[in-house]
Amino acid sequence: MILLTRKADFSAAHFYWNDSWTEAENYRVFGKCANRQGHGHNYTLEVTVEGNVDPTSGFVVDLKQLKDILEREVVSVYDHRHLNHEVPEFKTAVPTTENIAIAIWRRLDGKIPNAKLHRVRVYEMPDLFADFYGEGA
Protein backbone atom coordinates (compact mmCIF):
# COMPACT_ATOMS: atom_id res chain seq x y z
CA MET A 1 0.00 0.00 0.00
CA ILE A 2 1.28 3.41 -0.97
CA LEU A 3 0.25 6.89 0.14
CA LEU A 4 0.21 9.53 -2.54
CA THR A 5 -0.23 13.25 -1.92
CA ARG A 6 -1.32 15.89 -4.37
CA LYS A 7 -1.34 19.61 -3.62
CA ALA A 8 -3.63 22.31 -4.91
CA ASP A 9 -3.94 26.00 -4.07
CA PHE A 10 -6.89 28.29 -3.75
CA SER A 11 -7.38 31.82 -2.53
CA ALA A 12 -10.57 32.75 -0.78
CA ALA A 13 -12.22 35.22 1.57
CA HIS A 14 -14.02 34.39 4.78
CA PHE A 15 -15.01 35.61 8.23
CA TYR A 16 -15.98 33.84 11.43
CA TRP A 17 -19.48 34.46 12.73
CA ASN A 18 -22.10 32.58 14.69
CA ASP A 19 -25.60 33.96 14.02
CA SER A 20 -26.93 32.77 17.36
CA TRP A 21 -24.50 35.01 19.25
CA THR A 22 -24.46 38.75 19.82
CA GLU A 23 -21.97 40.90 17.97
CA ALA A 24 -19.99 41.37 21.19
CA GLU A 25 -19.83 37.63 21.75
CA ASN A 26 -18.68 37.01 18.18
CA TYR A 27 -15.86 39.53 18.59
CA ARG A 28 -14.92 38.11 21.97
CA VAL A 29 -14.54 34.58 20.59
CA PHE A 30 -13.37 35.22 17.05
CA GLY A 31 -11.42 38.47 17.46
CA LYS A 32 -10.48 40.18 14.22
CA CYS A 33 -11.66 37.13 12.26
CA ALA A 34 -15.22 38.33 12.98
CA ASN A 35 -14.87 41.41 10.75
CA ARG A 36 -17.90 40.95 8.51
CA GLN A 37 -16.25 42.61 5.56
CA GLY A 38 -14.17 39.44 5.41
CA HIS A 39 -10.48 38.84 4.91
CA GLY A 40 -8.62 36.27 2.86
CA HIS A 41 -5.90 33.66 2.65
CA ASN A 42 -3.88 31.72 0.15
CA TYR A 43 -4.86 28.21 1.12
CA THR A 44 -2.86 25.12 0.27
CA LEU A 45 -4.70 21.84 0.08
CA GLU A 46 -2.89 18.52 0.40
CA VAL A 47 -4.92 15.45 -0.42
CA THR A 48 -3.42 12.09 0.49
CA VAL A 49 -4.86 8.90 -0.98
CA GLU A 50 -3.92 5.31 -0.28
CA GLY A 51 -4.00 2.39 -2.63
CA ASN A 52 -2.05 -0.36 -4.28
CA VAL A 53 0.32 0.22 -7.16
CA ASP A 54 -1.23 -0.90 -10.41
CA PRO A 55 1.23 -3.42 -11.90
CA THR A 56 0.64 -2.18 -15.43
CA SER A 57 0.80 1.59 -14.99
CA GLY A 58 2.93 1.73 -11.83
CA PHE A 59 0.42 4.26 -10.47
CA VAL A 60 -1.72 4.33 -7.36
CA VAL A 61 -3.96 6.81 -9.14
CA ASP A 62 -3.64 8.69 -12.37
CA LEU A 63 -2.26 12.06 -11.22
CA LYS A 64 -3.88 13.95 -14.05
CA GLN A 65 -7.22 12.41 -13.12
CA LEU A 66 -6.67 13.29 -9.44
CA LYS A 67 -5.74 16.84 -10.40
CA ASP A 68 -8.94 17.14 -12.45
CA ILE A 69 -11.04 15.80 -9.56
CA LEU A 70 -9.51 18.34 -7.13
CA GLU A 71 -10.12 21.09 -9.66
CA ARG A 72 -13.74 20.09 -10.28
CA GLU A 73 -14.78 19.26 -6.70
CA VAL A 74 -12.83 21.87 -4.74
CA VAL A 75 -10.78 24.50 -6.53
CA SER A 76 -13.48 25.54 -9.01
CA VAL A 77 -15.89 25.98 -6.08
CA TYR A 78 -13.55 27.64 -3.55
CA ASP A 79 -10.96 29.61 -5.55
CA HIS A 80 -11.46 33.37 -5.62
CA ARG A 81 -14.74 33.00 -3.75
CA HIS A 82 -16.12 34.25 -0.49
CA LEU A 83 -16.57 31.04 1.49
CA ASN A 84 -19.36 32.38 3.73
CA HIS A 85 -21.42 33.79 0.89
CA GLU A 86 -20.71 31.52 -2.04
CA VAL A 87 -19.94 28.00 -0.80
CA PRO A 88 -23.05 26.16 0.41
CA GLU A 89 -21.51 24.15 3.29
CA PHE A 90 -20.51 27.37 5.02
CA LYS A 91 -24.04 28.75 5.15
CA THR A 92 -24.33 26.77 8.37
CA ALA A 93 -20.75 25.97 9.43
CA VAL A 94 -18.09 28.52 10.38
CA PRO A 95 -15.39 28.37 7.66
CA THR A 96 -12.52 27.60 10.03
CA THR A 97 -9.54 25.63 8.77
CA GLU A 98 -10.91 22.59 10.61
CA ASN A 99 -14.31 22.85 8.92
CA ILE A 100 -12.75 23.48 5.52
CA ALA A 101 -10.74 20.26 5.87
CA ILE A 102 -13.89 18.34 6.84
CA ALA A 103 -15.92 19.87 4.01
CA ILE A 104 -13.24 19.04 1.43
CA TRP A 105 -13.08 15.46 2.73
CA ARG A 106 -16.84 15.16 2.23
CA ARG A 107 -16.58 16.61 -1.27
CA LEU A 108 -13.88 14.13 -2.27
CA ASP A 109 -14.85 10.98 -0.39
CA GLY A 110 -15.82 8.23 -2.81
CA LYS A 111 -14.94 10.27 -5.89
CA ILE A 112 -11.38 9.03 -6.43
CA PRO A 113 -11.28 5.80 -8.47
CA ASN A 114 -9.08 2.93 -7.26
CA ALA A 115 -7.91 4.70 -4.12
CA LYS A 116 -9.14 5.53 -0.66
CA LEU A 117 -8.96 8.97 0.83
CA HIS A 118 -6.42 8.95 3.67
CA ARG A 119 -6.02 12.54 4.79
CA VAL A 120 -7.09 16.04 3.87
CA ARG A 121 -4.72 18.74 5.07
CA VAL A 122 -5.56 22.41 4.66
CA TYR A 123 -2.98 25.11 5.27
CA GLU A 124 -4.49 28.50 5.98
CA MET A 125 -0.94 29.81 6.19
CA PRO A 126 2.42 28.05 6.52
CA ASP A 127 2.23 28.09 10.33
CA LEU A 128 -1.35 26.88 10.67
CA PHE A 129 -3.01 23.81 9.26
CA ALA A 130 -5.76 21.29 9.98
CA ASP A 131 -5.85 17.56 9.22
CA PHE A 132 -8.92 15.41 8.79
CA TYR A 133 -8.77 11.62 8.54
CA GLY A 134 -12.46 10.91 8.04
CA GLU A 135 -15.55 10.40 10.12
CA GLY A 136 -14.92 8.37 13.23
CA ALA A 137 -11.14 8.47 12.76
Add this chain to the structure above:
Amino acid sequence: MNGTVAHLSRRYHFAASHRLHIDALSPERNREIFGKCNNPFGHGHNYVVQVTFSGPVDAATGMVTNLADLDSFAQREMLDHFDHANLNTLEYFLDLVPSTENLCLELWRIFAEYPHAKLERIRVEETGNNAFDYFGNGAKIKHQE
Protein backbone atom coordinates in the same frame (compact mmCIF):
# COMPACT_ATOMS: atom_id res chain seq x y z
CA MET B 1 -19.86 19.11 11.46
CA ASN B 2 -20.66 18.59 15.11
CA GLY B 3 -18.34 16.55 17.27
CA THR B 4 -16.26 15.37 14.33
CA VAL B 5 -12.62 14.99 15.32
CA ALA B 6 -9.96 16.97 13.46
CA HIS B 7 -6.29 17.69 14.06
CA LEU B 8 -4.97 21.22 14.27
CA SER B 9 -1.29 22.08 13.95
CA ARG B 10 0.40 25.35 14.72
CA ARG B 11 4.05 26.30 14.19
CA TYR B 12 5.97 28.60 16.52
CA HIS B 13 9.44 30.05 16.09
CA PHE B 14 12.13 30.89 18.59
CA ALA B 15 15.85 31.54 18.50
CA ALA B 16 18.08 30.10 21.21
CA SER B 17 21.62 29.04 21.94
CA HIS B 18 22.88 25.84 23.47
CA ARG B 19 25.91 23.66 24.04
CA LEU B 20 25.89 19.89 24.08
CA HIS B 21 28.08 18.83 26.98
CA ILE B 22 28.11 16.31 29.83
CA ASP B 23 30.04 17.45 32.90
CA ALA B 24 30.76 13.92 34.06
CA LEU B 25 32.70 13.11 30.91
CA SER B 26 36.19 14.27 29.95
CA PRO B 27 36.63 17.15 27.51
CA GLU B 28 38.00 14.68 24.95
CA ARG B 29 35.02 12.35 25.30
CA ASN B 30 32.60 15.31 25.02
CA ARG B 31 34.25 16.43 21.80
CA GLU B 32 34.17 12.88 20.52
CA ILE B 33 30.43 12.56 21.15
CA PHE B 34 29.19 16.05 20.35
CA GLY B 35 31.73 17.34 17.85
CA LYS B 36 31.31 21.02 17.01
CA CYS B 37 28.14 21.15 19.15
CA ASN B 38 30.50 20.94 22.15
CA ASN B 39 32.04 24.35 21.41
CA PRO B 40 32.45 25.86 24.91
CA PHE B 41 30.98 29.18 23.83
CA GLY B 42 27.81 27.57 22.53
CA HIS B 43 26.01 28.14 19.25
CA GLY B 44 22.41 28.78 18.25
CA HIS B 45 19.49 27.86 16.05
CA ASN B 46 16.21 29.20 14.78
CA TYR B 47 13.95 26.53 16.18
CA VAL B 48 10.53 25.74 14.79
CA VAL B 49 8.11 24.00 17.12
CA GLN B 50 5.09 22.37 15.50
CA VAL B 51 2.38 21.33 17.93
CA THR B 52 -0.51 19.08 16.88
CA PHE B 53 -3.72 18.82 18.87
CA SER B 54 -6.84 16.77 18.26
CA GLY B 55 -10.38 17.15 19.43
CA PRO B 56 -13.99 17.40 18.35
CA VAL B 57 -14.78 20.41 16.20
CA ASP B 58 -17.01 22.62 18.32
CA ALA B 59 -20.36 23.09 16.59
CA ALA B 60 -20.65 26.75 17.57
CA THR B 61 -17.12 27.92 16.75
CA GLY B 62 -16.00 25.42 14.09
CA MET B 63 -12.79 25.00 16.04
CA VAL B 64 -10.80 22.23 17.74
CA THR B 65 -9.43 24.97 19.97
CA ASN B 66 -9.41 28.73 19.81
CA LEU B 67 -6.08 29.83 18.34
CA ALA B 68 -6.01 32.91 20.53
CA ASP B 69 -6.01 30.61 23.57
CA LEU B 70 -3.32 28.36 22.10
CA ASP B 71 -1.14 31.29 21.02
CA SER B 72 -1.31 32.96 24.42
CA PHE B 73 -0.52 29.62 26.11
CA ALA B 74 2.47 29.10 23.79
CA GLN B 75 3.68 32.62 24.41
CA ARG B 76 3.40 32.36 28.18
CA GLU B 77 4.58 28.77 28.68
CA MET B 78 7.16 28.43 25.91
CA LEU B 79 8.25 31.53 24.02
CA ASP B 80 8.64 33.75 27.09
CA HIS B 81 11.16 31.21 28.45
CA PHE B 82 12.85 29.84 25.35
CA ASP B 83 13.08 32.71 22.88
CA HIS B 84 16.46 34.43 22.86
CA ALA B 85 17.60 32.29 25.75
CA ASN B 86 20.53 29.99 26.36
CA LEU B 87 18.86 26.60 26.76
CA ASN B 88 21.59 25.34 29.07
CA THR B 89 20.59 27.95 31.65
CA LEU B 90 16.94 26.83 31.81
CA GLU B 91 16.08 24.80 34.88
CA TYR B 92 15.14 21.68 32.92
CA PHE B 93 18.51 21.58 31.20
CA LEU B 94 20.75 22.32 34.17
CA ASP B 95 21.55 18.60 34.41
CA LEU B 96 20.35 17.45 31.01
CA VAL B 97 21.90 17.83 27.56
CA PRO B 98 19.75 20.33 25.58
CA SER B 99 19.60 18.11 22.53
CA THR B 100 16.60 18.59 20.30
CA GLU B 101 15.30 15.18 21.44
CA ASN B 102 15.31 16.37 25.05
CA LEU B 103 13.77 19.66 23.95
CA CYS B 104 10.91 17.67 22.38
CA LEU B 105 10.30 15.86 25.67
CA GLU B 106 10.24 19.10 27.68
CA LEU B 107 7.92 20.78 25.18
CA TRP B 108 5.61 17.78 25.34
CA ARG B 109 5.46 18.18 29.13
CA ILE B 110 4.60 21.87 28.67
CA PHE B 111 1.95 21.53 25.95
CA ALA B 112 0.36 18.44 27.53
CA GLU B 113 -0.92 20.89 30.16
CA TYR B 114 -2.92 22.83 27.56
CA PRO B 115 -6.48 22.35 28.78
CA HIS B 116 -8.57 22.72 25.63
CA ALA B 117 -7.45 19.89 23.29
CA LYS B 118 -5.49 16.65 23.27
CA LEU B 119 -1.80 16.89 22.44
CA GLU B 120 -0.89 14.44 19.68
CA ARG B 121 2.58 15.39 18.57
CA ILE B 122 5.48 17.74 19.19
CA ARG B 123 7.82 18.32 16.28
CA VAL B 124 10.94 20.41 16.71
CA GLU B 125 12.92 21.48 13.68
CA GLU B 126 16.39 22.50 14.77
CA THR B 127 17.45 23.48 11.28
CA GLY B 128 15.79 23.06 7.91
CA ASN B 129 17.53 19.69 7.62
CA ASN B 130 16.71 17.99 10.88
CA ALA B 131 13.49 17.51 12.78
CA PHE B 132 12.49 15.47 15.81
CA ASP B 133 9.03 14.15 16.69
CA TYR B 134 7.61 13.01 20.01
CA PHE B 135 4.18 11.46 20.35
CA GLY B 136 4.07 10.95 24.12
CA ASN B 137 4.87 7.73 25.97
CA GLY B 138 6.36 6.31 22.83
CA ALA B 139 2.97 6.14 21.15
CA LYS B 140 2.69 6.95 17.48
CA ILE B 141 0.07 9.34 16.22
CA LYS B 142 -2.79 7.31 14.79
CA HIS B 143 -2.18 8.50 11.26
CA GLN B 144 1.46 9.36 11.08
CA GLU B 145 2.65 10.15 7.59
